[in-house]
Every structure is written in C-alpha cells, then in structure tokens.
Amino acid sequence: MTGSSRGPNDPGRRDRIIEAALDVIAEHGVTGATQRRIAEAAGVSLGSMTYYFDGRQQLLVEAFTRLAESMSDRYRELLDAARDVREARAAVVEIICGPVWGRPRDLVLSYELYAFTARDPALRDVVGSWMRASRAALGKHFDARTARALDALVEGFSIHNSMDTDPTSRADVAAVVEAVSAGATPPRPDTEG
Incomplete structure (x- = not known):
C-alpha cells in the first residue's frame, strides 16, 4: 500500500512522475534513474514519491x-x-x-x-x-x-x-x-x- 490515506493535492502529479521517470531512464539508464533524480525531474519532493509508489521498483514497472x-x-x-x-x-x-x-x-x-x-x-x-x-x-x-x-x-x-x-x-x-x-x-x- 502506498503512503498516506489523504488525497493528492495535484491530480497530475502521478503521471508527471511516471513521465519524468521515462525521461530520466532515457538520459541516465535504469541504474541512474534514482528516486532523487526522478523527483527532481518531476518537480516534486522526494518524500512525496512514497505517496504514489511503494518504491523505485514499482515506479520503474509502471513507467x-x-x-x-x-x-x-x-x-x-x-x-x-x-x-x-x-x-x-x-x-x-x-x-x-x-x-x-x-x-x-x-x-x-x-x-x-x-x-x-x-x-x-x-x-x-x-x-x-x-x-x-x-x-x-x-x-x-x-x-x-x-x-x-x-x-x-x-x-x-x-x-x-x-x-x-x-x-x-x-x-x-x-x-x-x-x-x-x-x-x-x-x-x-x-x-x-
């Protein structure tokens, strides 16, 4: 189960994170696609990543x-x-x-x-x-x-x-x-x- 139970403030954030993950993978490869880089590329806090994804593995699979x-x-x-x-x-x-x-x-x-x-x-x-x-x-x-x-x-x-x-x-x-x-x-x- 992902993060907290309250709803998202930005309904497009999850999609933005997935697209940012693809951009980061394209630029740095899977090994360079850290959660920190993806969060930065998506313009979200590193902590907010856990609201949408159980971890890096789930994010990579979804991307x-x-x-x-x-x-x-x-x-x-x-x-x-x-x-x-x-x-x-x-x-x-x-x-x-x-x-x-x-x-x-x-x-x-x-x-x-x-x-x-x-x-x-x-x-x-x-x-x-x-x-x-x-x-x-x-x-x-x-x-x-x-x-x-x-x-x-x-x-x-x-x-x-x-x-x-x-x-x-x-x-x-x-x-x-x-x-x-x-x-x-x-x-x-x-x-x-």
Whole structure:
C-alpha cells in the first residue's frame, strides 16, 4: 500500500512522475534513474514519491508499462488503418522506418526495458504483454507464424538501423517485409481480435 490515506493535492502529479521517470531512464539508464533524480525531474519532493509508489521498483514497472502501452497503441493504429495485406505490409515498413519505433528516445527506452527485464523477471509480463499486443495487431492481416516473424523483424530492423552507419533503406525493408509475408495465409476469422 502506498503512503498516506489523504488525497493528492495535484491530480497530475502521478503521471508527471511516471513521465519524468521515462525521461530520466532515457538520459541516465535504469541504474541512474534514482528516486532523487526522478523527483527532481518531476518537480516534486522526494518524500512525496512514497505517496504514489511503494518504491523505485514499482515506479520503474509502471513507467515501462506506460512505454509499452504507448508503443503498442502507435503500432496498432497503423495496422488497424490497413485495409488489406498490401497496406498492412506498408504499415509494417512505416513502423520500422518511421517514427513509431524510430524515435531515438523510444529506442533507448526499449533497450533499457530489455536489459532491465533480463535482470528482473518482474518486467517479463510487461514485455510479454507488449509482444502479444504487437502480434495481435499483425494478426489482423497475417497468420500467427508470419505475425511472429514480422514482429521480430520490426524490432530487429529498428535496432540494427539505429546502430548501423549504413541503415537498411526503406525500399530494402519493404522488399524483406514482402518476402517474409509472401506465403502468409490470411488469419482465420475465429482468431481475429
């Protein structure tokens, strides 16, 4: 149970703390994301952090959950707008090459999430939920095996392109997406949603 029983004076404070945690993680990494730094970035007292969170661990889990949900929403919006497989392929290319995965801050936060999850199993549920959401969005257009392959492709290309001095071009990404999904069978109606 968190802190005191009286209500918050600033209803936006909890969200501000979570966003500040993501900013601090992006700048200093998980190991540098101390409660003191996060409180300072959020413009709140260190003591007031205990009102909203049982500790640093809970705050990190909630911050990474927010990141995963935000990324999933952007991913899903592009795929939901696709009316057919051709448009779904174009959406996958946009996810890889556009700002959905390509924002430097989001990439750094994703790397931090993966590294933190490798060391702390409590975050595996967050990552697992994110992967299931991504595959479900892809599953509206592609069979389960292809959706899984495309999801891995999204992450792989995004990571490689962010690190490579000669990133894969949009045209080459599109060719690979086409090749991976060429033999895909349409999803069965009873597996949609």
